[in-house]
């Protein structure tokens with residue numbers, strides 16, 4: 148993963164709390180419905196120590212904070228193209 152920028156866990160969790168609605172702490176991680184594909188189940192997890200976020204559902208991929216910013220900016224475009232092929236995939 149990218150390490151050109153370093154953030155503290157509190158900065159990371161503050162960032163995700165601001166960007167991801169309904170973010171909840173679960174143990175050492177955070178969970179929420181995925182903001183990229185705007186899911187309804189809490190399949191999106193954030194590791195506040197590494198800054199890495201992962202969607203375990205439709206997106207099936209992870210992001211750092213900068214990657215997530217990009218995904219949120221263009222995510223509507225991407226998911227509208229990929230949602231059909233992913234929707235058949237059981238999780």
Ligand SMILES: [Zn+2]
Pocket residue numbers: 181182183184185186202203204205206207
């Ligand atoms: Zn997702």
